[in-house]
Amino acid sequence: MSTIIWIIFVAAIMTFLTRVGGHLVLSRFERIHYRVEAGLNAVPAAVLTTLVAPPAFTNGWQEFATLLFSGLIATRFSMMPMFFAGAAFIILLRHFFPI
Amino acid sequence: MDQAVSAETARQPRDDFWEGFRKGLPIMVASAPFGLLFGAVAIDNGFTVFEAVLMSATLYAGASQMVGLELFGQKIAPWLIVLSIFAVNFRHVLYSASVGRRIRHFTFWQKVVSFFLLVDPQYAETERRSEAGLPVSFAWYLGLATPVYVMWVSESFIGGMFGNLISNPHALGLDVLLPIYFLGLVMGFRSRPKWLPVVIASGLASVIAYQTIGSPWHVSIGAIAGVLVAAILAKPVNSEEN
Numbered sequence: 001m002s003t004i005i006w007i008i009f010v011a012a013i014m015t016f017l018t019r020v021g022g023h024l025v026l027s028r029f030e031r032i033h034y035r036v037e038a039g040l041n042a043v044p045a046a047v048l049t050t051l052v053a054p055p056a057f058t059n060g061w062q063e064f065a066t067l068l069f070s071g072l073i074a075t076r077f078s079m080m081p082m083f084f085a086g087a088a089f090i091i092l093l094r095h096f097f098p099i
Numbered sequence: 100m101d102q103a104v105s106a107e108t109a110r111q112p113r114d115d116f117w118e119g120f121r122k123g124l125p126i127m128v129a130s131a132p133f134g135l136l137f138g139a140v141a142i143d144n145g146f147t148v149f150e151a152v153l154m155s156a157t158l159y160a161g162a163s164q165m166v167g168l169e170l171f172g173q174k175i176a177p178w179l180i181v182l183s184i185f186a187v188n189f190r191h192v193l194y195s196a197s198v199g200r201r202i203r204h205f206t207f208w209q210k211v212v213s214f215f216l217l218v219d220p221q222y223a224e225t226e227r228r229s230e231a232g233l234p235v236s237f238a239w240y241l242g243l244a245t246p247v248y249v250m251w252v253s254e255s256f257i258g259g260m261f262g263n264l265i266s267n268p269h270a271l272g273l274d275v276l277l278p279i280y281f282l283g284l285v286m287g288f289r290s291r292p293k294w295l296p297v298v299i300a301s302g303l304a305s306v307i308a309y310q311t312i313g314s315p316w317h318v319s320i321g322a323i324a325g326v327l328v329a330a331i332l333a334k335p336v337n338s339e340e341n
Contacts (some may be wrong), residue, residue: 003177004147012158015215020211020214022191023199034336038329040324049321054277
């Protein structure tokens with residue numbers, strides 16, 4: 001089996017564990033320490049930011065401009081228009097300012 | 100509390116299923132572009148169409164699947180890819196603890212299926228229905244999940260076939276689409292407490308780690324920085340310490 005298949009199977013099991021784990025483990029505690037809960041709440045934003053910041057700041061100005069533009073759009077519009085606006089922006093920039 | 104049990108006898112499972120199904124349709128439409136994108140980017144990052152479909156069918160977790168693709172494209176060690184997927188999906192622990200109380204009356208296997216299908220909108224709709232005092236039956240839950248799941252898996256296939264046809268992914272900005280998508284998710288969390296300090300800490304730490312230590316580690320280091328900031332800045336909900 002290829003590496004990808006292995007990654008998929010292990011990741012699928014881990015994902016399922018997160019989906020039953022809360023019910024099986026977290027619900028046994030009467031209450032969760034507020035710092036632990038705040039930390040858990042911050043996990044998605046913290047992880048996803050690490051996948052945005054390096055591409056934004058370590059590539060060309062086109063990528064930086066696109067993500068800045070997309071971030072501004074996101075403050076006014078929902079995910080879908082923001083995503084398409086950002087995609088159109090990078091396609092236009094790369095078309096008119098090829099590297 | 101036993102509203103769901105008493106209502107189950109009066110309600111037809113078929114009606115419940117279609118009621119849930121109708122709720123699932125807008126979720127299905129909203130996730131459609133990302134399902135297609137997943138398929139197309141998967142091919143661009145070295146997956147086969149079969150692998151893309153398999154991942155959607157077994158993980159069924161959009162954001163983390165994209166994270167997996169992004170890291171696989173960067174030739175990162177497999178265990179770190181799995182760890183990053185796990186980290187992105189860790190929020191499900193909170194959903195699971197909460198939804199578990201709403202579906203106490205399900206059988207064992209119904210619970211297994213339900214937890215497998217517990218994606219963000221599924222969680223949101225189940226909580227909303229339960230808080231409105233309406234019964235959460237397995238038929239309703241399955242009805243809600245069916246259009247979303249079936250389309251998510253189909254779109255990976257369609258997107259994958261389409262991805263095979265793209266000759267110049269750079270011109271289409273395929274490599275930037277995932278960061279845009281992740282940014283959209285990050286912005287979606289901005290009403291959460293201490294969001295800005297968390298994002299600044301993660302962003303700064305990840306860029307520094309990316310420049311100094313190197314590629315795979317910027318994800319874990321950046322994430323830990325953000326989580327620590329959130330924990331340090333957290334205030335007790337009520338005056339008593341626990």
